[in-house]
Amino acid sequence: GAGVSQSPRYKVAKRGQDVALRCDPISGHVSLFWYQQALGQGPEFLTYFQNEAQLDKSGLPSDRFFAERPEGSVSTLKIQRTQQEDSAVYLCASSFGTSRVGRYTFGSGTRLTVV
Amino acid sequence: AQSVSQHNHHVILSEAASLELGCNYSYGGTVNLFWYVQYPGQHLQLLLKYFSGDPLVKGIKGFEAEFIKSKFSFNLRKPSVQWSDTAEYFCAVKREYGNKLVFGAGTILRVKS
Numbered sequence: 584g585a586g587v588s589q590s591p592r593y594k595v596a597k598r599g600q601d602v603a604l605r606c607d608p609i610s611g612h613v614s615l616f617w618y619q620q621a622l623g624q625g626p627e628f629l630t631y632f633q634n635e636a637q638l639d640k641s642g643l644p645s646d647r648f649f650a651e652r653p654e655g656s657v658s659t660l661k662i663q664r665t666q667q668e669d670s671a672v673y674l675c676a677s678s679f680g681t682s683r684v685g686r687y688t689f690g691s692g693t694r695l696t697v698v
Numbered sequence: 699a700q701s702v703s704q705h706n707h708h709v710i711l712s713e714a715a716s717l718e719l720g721c722n723y724s725y726g727g728t729v730n731l732f733w734y735v736q737y738p739g740q741h742l743q744l745l746l747k748y749f750s751g752d753p754l755v756k757g758i759k760g761f762e763a764e765f766i767k768s769k770f771s772f773n774l775r776k777p778s779v780q781w782s783d784t785a786e787y788f789c790a791v792k793r794e795y796g797n798k799l800v801f802g803a804g805t806i807l808r809v810k811s
Contacts, residue, residue, distance in 0.1 A: 586741070616798070625702070625788050625801030626742075639797045674742070687799070689734075689742040 585609075587690035589675050595696045596665045604660045604693045608677030615658050616687065617650055618674040626674050632658060633681060665697045700725040702791050704802035711779050712810050719774040719805050721789030728794040731772040733763055734801075737785045745787075748772065759783070781811040 588607040596602050608615050614633055618626035619642075628642040634655035643650070647665075652658040662669055672692040679686070705720035723729065733745040746757025753765040763774045772789060786806045790799040 618799075618801075623803070625790075625803050626799070628798035628800070631797045642798065676742075686744070686747075691741040 587675055587677050587688050589673075589690040589693050591693060592691065593694050593696075595698060598666060598697055599664050600697075601661065601663045602665055602695065604662075604673050604695070606658045606660070606675030606677075606690060608656065608658070608675070609679075609688055610656075612677035612679050612688075614678040614681055614687075615652055616676040616678075617658070617660050618676065619644075620672040620674055620692070622671070629660070629673075662695075665695075667697050670695055670697045700791060700793070700800045702789055702800050702802035704787075704789055704805050706805050707803065708806050708808070710808045710810065713781055714778045715809075717774070717776040717779045717783070717807070719787055719789075719807070721772045721774065721802060723770050723772070723789075723791040723800075725770075725791060725793065730792045730794060731763070731765060732790040732792070732799065733757065733761070733772075733774050734788045734790060735785045736788070736804075742788065745774070779807075779809050781809045783807060784809045 590605045616631050617629040620626040630650045631639040632652040647663045649661045672694050674692045675690045676687040701724045703722045731748040734742045735745050736742050745761050746755050748755045748765045756762045761776050765772050786804045788804045789802040792799050
């Protein structure tokens with residue numbers, strides 16, 4: 584497609600439930616990023632993939648967060664045993680080149696609300 | 699750790715007023731600098747970026763930004779705003795060979811018609 588597609592757009596989860604958020608990057612884009620944006624804040628880096636390799640996961644807040652990109656295209660961010668502080672918009676971004684290029688296209692995000 | 703500070707969280711201007719949004723960062727090495735905009739209901743879009751060369755960068759829709767290395771600043775400017783510039787603006791910094799963008803908290807701009 585023409586842009587980065589994320590699904591679902593909205594997700595309400597009960598505390599303790601597991602969720603999976605999907606990102607379809609622009610076809611051919613090598614780099615893929617996940618960011619978390621809490622209300623009233625800027626996006627915060629979670630993790631970075633170059634093709635199928637997860638090169639940086641330093642921003643994942645706990646071991647409840649897990650991301651994968653098994654075939655180097657679609658990526659899934661999984662959150663286990665969700666907690667209220669996980670409520671945020673989760674943004675995916677992709678880039679044709681490596682992270683050094685810096686030209687990112689963002690998706691519209693998934694708004695996760697944990698109740 | 700890197701951090702990015704945006705000076706104003708909310709700015710309200712009348713149409714045709716001039717705009718300047720402040721951005722300061724705290725990393726001493728070589729950086730790449732970005733301004734992103736998020737219009738209501740839309741995704742983040744790149745306004746402009748600085749990698750090297752002329753420190754005065756021109757972006758889309760009449761926006762420009764000036765990189766002042768000695769002040770660790772990358773302020774966004776527009777001489778005359780329009781109602782359609784109502785949006786949230788984010789400054790972001792990346793280390794030259796780093797992976798991640800570090801964003802400021804954002805500035806919500808409302809332009810009154």
